[in-house]
Amino acid sequence: MGKTYDVVVVGSGASGGTLAAHLARQGADVLVLEGGPALNTRTDFNTHALPFEFPNRHIPTMKPGKPGFDSERSRGLGGKTMLWNAVALRFSQRDFKGKTHDGAGEDWPIAYADLAPYYEKIEREVGVCGNLDGLEDLPDGVFLPPVPLKCSDVLVQRGAAKLGVKVIHVRKSTLTRQKGARPACHYCGNCMAGCDVAAKYNSYDVHLRPAARTGKLEMRPNSVVRELTVSSGNRVTGVKYLHRETMAEGEAKGRAVVVSCACVQSVALLLMSRSRLYPDGLANSNGQLGKHFIPHMTGGVQCFLSPLIGTKPVNDEGFLDHAYVPSFMHNRKRDYARSFGVQFNYQNRRTAGWTKMMPGFGEDYKQSIKDRYPAFLVFSPYGEKLPDAATYIDLDWEKHDAYGLPEARRQIVWTGHDMKIFNEMTNWSREILLASKAEILSVAKEPMRNHELGGCRMGDDPRRSVVDAFCRTHDVPNLYVVDGSVFPSASEKNPTHTMMALAARTADHIAERLRKGEI
Amino acid sequence: MADRRETLKILGAIGSTCAFPFATNELYAQHVHDGPGTQAPAGPPRFFGEAQMKLIGCIADRIIPPTDSPGAVDAGVPGYIDFVVSRNETLQGIFTQGLAWMDEEAQRLHGQTFEALDASRQIGILRPLSDAVDAGEESGTAERFFRAIKSLCADGYYTSQAGLITELGYTGNVALAAFPECEIPEH
Numbered sequence: 001m002g003k004t005y006d007v008v009v010v011g012s013g014a015s016g017g018t019l020a021a022h023l024a025r026q027g028a029d030v031l032v033l034e035g036g037p038a039l040n041t042r043t044d045f046n047t048h049a050l051p052f053e054f055p056n057r058h059i060p061t062m063k064p065g066k067p068g069f070d071s072e073r074s075r076g077l078g079g080k081t082m083l084w085n086a087v088a089l090r091f092s093q094r095d096f097k098g099k100t101h102d103g104a105g106e107d108w109p110i111a112y113a114d115l116a117p118y119y120e121k122i123e124r125e126v127g128v129c130g131n132l133d134g135l136e137d138l139p140d141g142v143f144l145p146p147v148p149l150k151c152s153d154v155l156v157q158r159g160a161a162k163l164g165v166k167v168i169h170v171r172k173s174t175l176t177r178q179k180g181a182r183p184a185c186h187y188c189g190n191c192m193a194g195c196d197v198a199a200k201y202n203s204y205d206v207h208l209r210p211a212a213r214t215g216k217l218e219m220r221p222n223s224v225v226r227e228l229t230v231s232s233g234n235r236v237t238g239v240k241y242l243h244r245e246t247m248a249e250g251e252a253k254g255r256a257v258v259v260s261c262a263c264v265q266s267v268a269l270l271l272m273s274r275s276r277l278y279p280d281g282l283a284n285s286n287g288q289l290g291k292h293f294i295p296h297m298t299g300g301v302q303c304f305l306s307p308l309i310g311t312k313p314v315n316d317e318g319f320l321d322h323a324y325v326p327s328f329m330h331n332r333k334r335d336y337a338r339s340f341g342v343q344f345n346y347q348n349r350r351t352a353g354w355t356k357m358m359p360g361f362g363e364d365y366k367q368s369i370k371d372r373y374p375a376f377l378v379f380s381p382y383g384e385k386l387p388d389a390a391t392y393i394d395l396d397w398e399k400h401d402a403y404g405l406p407e408a409r410r411q412i413v414w415t416g417h418d419m420k421i422f423n424e425m426t427n428w429s430r431e432i433l434l435a436s437k438a439e440i441l442s443v444a445k446e447p448m449r450n451h452e453l454g455g456c457r458m459g460d461d462p463r464r465s466v467v468d469a470f471c472r473t474h475d476v477p478n479l480y481v482v483d484g485s486v487f488p489s490a491s492e493k494n495p496t497h498t499m500m501a502l503a504a505r506t507a508d509h510i511a512e513r514l515r516k517g518e519i
Numbered sequence: 520m521a522d523r524r525e526t527l528k529i530l531g532a533i534g535s536t537c538a539f540p541f542a543t544n545e546l547y548a549q550h551v552h553d554g555p556g557t558q559a560p561a562g563p564p565r566f567f568g569e570a571q572m573k574l575i576g577c578i579a580d581r582i583i584p585p586t587d588s589p590g591a592v593d594a595g596v597p598g599y600i601d602f603v604v605s606r607n608e609t610l611q612g613i614f615t616q617g618l619a620w621m622d623e624e625a626q627r628l629h630g631q632t633f634e635a636l637d638a639s640r641q642i643g644i645l646r647p648l649s650d651a652v653d654a655g656e657e658s659g660t661a662e663r664f665f666r667a668i669k670s671l672c673a674d675g676y677y678t679s680q681a682g683l684i685t686e687l688g689y690t691g692n693v694a695l696a697a698f699p700e701c702e703i704p705e706h
Contacts, residue, residue: 050680050683052679052683055599056606057675057678148699148700148701149701150701187694187695187698188693189691313688313690315693317692319698350683350689351677352678352687355674355676356669356673356674358673359649359653361582361583361649361669362581362584363584363586365583366583366584366586367586369673373687
């Protein structure tokens with residue numbers, strides 16, 4: 001327990017994993033703490049199970065006796081990258097400067113040019129497939145070949161084209177060609193059930209395990225961090241944690257600490273780290289911690305593509321969604337700020353929960369389901385939420401989890417402005433699908449949250465933000481927060497690729513400060 | 520034009536071991552598909568009595584009847600319903616009341632149990648419940664029951680081997696060397 005690491009990283013997901021590996025490669029002594037257990041990607045997930053193998057027809061994430069991701073928090077080495085869908089999109093200059101463009105929300109203190117080299121670094125390192133589309137609002141990168149579109153994607157692409165809307169190949173951190181020891185995707189369609197061959201990026205197999213071989217990176221799973229400790233000289237000194245199973249207390253010391261527990265849990269950990277210097281939570285001297293919570297809002301239409309009704313089912317599971325509708329409203333007339341994009345056709349056909357929504361019963365019912373099974377399609381627009389005062393993260397000190405820690409609480413209000421985007425993206429979804437000759441089964445009436453972002457806002461003004469442009473807290477010079485919580489504005493694009501680029505950039509910054517003896 | 524399907528090489532299928540060309544790598548050498556052992560709940564019913572189970576089977580086969588493919592009972596749906604209901608108090612109330620209602624209604628209209636009725640009379644009792652549920656009216660005992668048993672029939676049947684594989688024709692969960700491009704000419 002006596003060792004003082006150069007950097008203690010709390011969390012092993014996309015952000016923590018990327019950052020820790022990049023630091024270790026540059027010679028820093030890194031300790032990664034993970035609340036969940038260690039696991040074996042190849043053997044521990046129910047990747048290829050089918051529902052009828054289980055009496056309740058629910059496929060558990062983990063194999064019997066393997067602890068991990070079936071609990072509320074996504075716990076286990078690799079964090080949510082073990083179960084993500086791997087969509088990897090670069091943010092555009094407009095995403096970083098939304099306030100400048102739209103007059104609403106917040107600008108990032110960094111520009112696209114600051115992150116572009118790191119996007120490229122990540123793409124070369126982990127392998128991202130995609131097409132070069134030359135879009136202003138979705139910058140191209142260094143891509144592996146895209147996966148072919150599905151029949152159903154082509155139908156939607158044609159329908160959307162009638163309305164002047166572009167459908168492109170999706171971009172994902174999933175290999176379409178072998179890369180090093182990782183094989184190309186085998187298109188079993190179970191990406192979000194734990195990719196057992198790591199063709200899909202996960203931070204454990206692609207970043208942490210290789211970096212651990214350098215001897216500079218140590219992983220300590222089963223360590224539920226409950227507090228960050230601060231010295232009277234206003235420096236963070238390390239973390240205190242509880243063993244996931246034995247509840248034994250542990251401590252780790254570091255010259256710098258990085259919090260990368262995924263948005264809400266990062267905010268919660270800082271809020272519960274109360275001290276004499278920071279009675280309202282660490283790095284919260286300005287009361288901004290937890291505010292500006294901006295999760296993505298999603299809607300959704302379930303439908304059947306008429307040209308495919310009654311056709312013979314084909315195996316089009318692929319790696320879930322193969323296509324994407326990039327945001328297209330920036331240059332159109334609209335009465336709201338920001339935009340939306342659409343992920344679609346990522347349903348998996350090993351379950352068919354929609355069958356109970358079909359009308360009637362008996363032979364006709366059975367036949368109508370059989371006919372529609374190959375035609376079923378889910379269309380999910382993702383919109384950007386602007387920050388508002390009523391949407392934030394705080395702690396419920398009355399409720400405690402199994403470790404006696406207060407529960408994080410999400411307060412979410414969909415404002416009139418949010419609802420304008422929601423209604424617009426719902427209407428466009430419906431129009432695009434009708435133009436694609438779809439028979440509509442259901443339309444979401446209210447937004448749902450996804451991709452949690454904000455809460456530790458990044459900014460140049462220490463009064464209005466929690467971290468600076470290098471993810472360092474304004475309050476404590478050797479404390480960093482690196483994950484989606486630092487996003488000042490959310491874009492409509494899936495955030496992980498940007499988190500990883502930010503993590504790589506912050507790693508360079510910390511390594512530089514270590515070399516200069518500033519930490 | 521070359522038939523693209525020729526290039527679609529299936530390396531392995533459910534229940535087999537798929538070798539990838541990385542045999543020396545400790546992690547990625549292969550992925551193993553465990554055989555799909557069907558775990559239909561075995562043994563006597565957990566919650567329902569024998570008579571209730573028969574009535575559930577009778578209604579389930581009206582909702583998803585056997586045709587040229589298996590029906591709900593063939594697919595073991597009553598056992599699945601019993602399993603789910605045994606773990607859910609709300610559903611226990613809905614089913615106990617609903618099953619009793621079905622027989623009372625059959626007696627009231629035709630002087631016989633539901634099971635003893637011919638197909639058209641059984642359908643005659645179910646049709647108005649189904650129409651009400653499709654119209655979003657689910658507040659009555661019978662309608663609420665129909666919604667519940669139809670949902671469980673759909674979930675149980677279409678996640679069964681008979682429903683998912685035989686009836687719907689699910690062909691995923693296999694390892695492909697490449698994803699086949701859409702080959703339907705008019706697409």
